Amino acid sequence: MTVGSDIARGPNAPRPACRGYLHKRTQSGLIKGWRKRWFVLTHDCCLYYYRHKRDEGKRQALSAIKMEGAEVGPDTSLGKPFVFKCHPQSGFRVYFFCATSNQEMKWLEAMEKSTHTITQNHVWVDVTKHNSNLPPLAVKNPDCLGLLHKMDKSKDSWVQHYCILKDGCLYLYSGIGIYLQGYMVREQSYGAKNSIIELKPPSDEFRTFYLCAENANENKWIIAIKASIKKWLPLHQALQHYMNGPPEETRM
Numbered sequence: 001m002t003v004g005s006d007i008a009r010g011p012n013a014p015r016p017a018c019r020g021y022l023h024k025r026t027q028s029g030l031i032k033g034w035r036k037r038w039f040v041l042t043h044d045c046c047l048y049y050y051r052h053k054r055d056e057g058k059r060q061a062l063s064a065i066k067m068e069g070a071e072v073g074p075d076t077s078l079g080k081p082f083v084f085k086c087h088p089q090s091g092f093r094v095y096f097f098c099a100t101s102n103q104e105m106k107w108l109e110a111m112e113k114s115t116h117t118i119t120q121n122h123v124w125v126d127v128t129k130h131n132s133n134l135p136p137l138a139v140k141n142p143d144c145l146g147l148l149h150k151m152d153k154s155k156d157s158w159v160q161h162y163c164i165l166k167d168g169c170l171y172l173y174s175g176i177g178i179y180l181q182g183y184m185v186r187e188q189s190y191g192a193k194n195s196i197i198e199l200k201p202p203s204d205e206f207r208t209f210y211l212c213a214e215n216a217n218e219n220k221w222i223i224a225i226k227a228s229i230k231k232w233l234p235l236h237q238a239l240q241h242y243m244n245g246p247p248e249e250t251r252m
Contacts, residue, residue, distance in 0.1 A: 017041045018110035019056075024049065025078070025096035034098055037062070039107075043126075045114045047086075065095065067114040074108065084108045128169055132177050142166045143231075144224035148197075151190065151210040158193075158212060165221075168228050170199075178209060185225045197222055 018041040023034040037049040040056055045068045048061035055061075069089030075096060076083070082099040084107070099105050131139055144165040149158035150172060161172040170178040182202035190196040190210050199209040213221055 017043055017114060018107060020104070020107075021053070022049075022104070022107060023098040023100075025098070039097075041067070041107075041110055041114060047111070047114070066090065067111060068116070070111075070115045072108065072111045072115055084111075086111060127167075128177055128179070131166060131169070132171060136162060136164055136171075136173055139164050139166055139171070143228040144221060146213075146221075148172075148221065149212040151212075163211075165224055165228050168231060170225070180225065180229050183229065185222055185229070187222055197225070199225075 018039075020039060021036055022039050024037050025034055026032060037051065038053045038056060040048045040050075040061075042048070045066065047065040047067055048056075049063060050056055050059065050061055065086065065088055067086070067088070071087040071089075073084060075085040078096065080098055082101065082105055084097055084099075084105075086095045086097070087093075088095075097107065099107060136145070142164045144163075146163060147160055148163045149160050151157075152159050163173070164171045168180050170180055172178070178199065180199065184198075184200040184202075186198050186200070188196055188198050190198075190212075193212055195213065197211040197213070199211070201208060211221070
């Protein structure tokens with residue numbers, strides 16, 4: 001399973017590890033010096049920054065910095081107080097950040113913690129547990145919801161569930177969640193039933209699921225599931241997207 005890089009921006013996701021304004025030093029473009037930017041350090045060990053707070057969740061971040069394995073620490077070479085630097089494990093650039101108070105130096109501690117390797121699955125499991133503990137009506141902005149029948153092969157019968165699709169995870173109440181990252185979705189026949197939704201896993205070690213809508217003419221689930229799965233990018237793909245974007249000086 002692959003965790004989406006923007007998982008911390010989901011309405012029901014855990015709060016980011018740290019967020020707020022910092023000044024970032026730039027040596028490119030026409031204007032050199034310090035620029036105020038809105039930073040979001042997420043639980044998947046990525047540091048994103050935007051021009052303004054209001055841009056988070058609405059516009060693409062100016063850049064993303066992978067924090068795992070980075071060298072982070074205070075810096076006195078620039079002659080300013082509350083300055084610290086970050087040298088990512090991949091790449092030659094060193095980032096310099098400046099806080100406005102000792103209290104804002106929480107960023108240094110947060111970034112240092114984010115340099116330690118974690119597994120992305122921990123993040124996804126936390127979000128899934130959080131959502132699965134919510135009553136159905138408390139899950140905000142679901143991608144799709146309604147009644148589906150799930151094939152129980154052990155009993156050779158269809159069992160009805162109330163289902164909520166949210167950010168690439170299908171919750172079957174009560175308490176069942178199916179991770180859909182990497183699954184293929186298609187419509188087919190199964191036994192005497194038509195318009196069956198088949199969820200085919202990326203590997204034979206996972207189960208194939210068969211679902212059936214109450215109304216055979218209702219195709220919203222297939223469309224919604226495909227769209228929901230596509231919402232999530234593997235972290236390495238998201239970072240590559242930023243790396244292939246325009247040079248940073250044009251995004252400042």
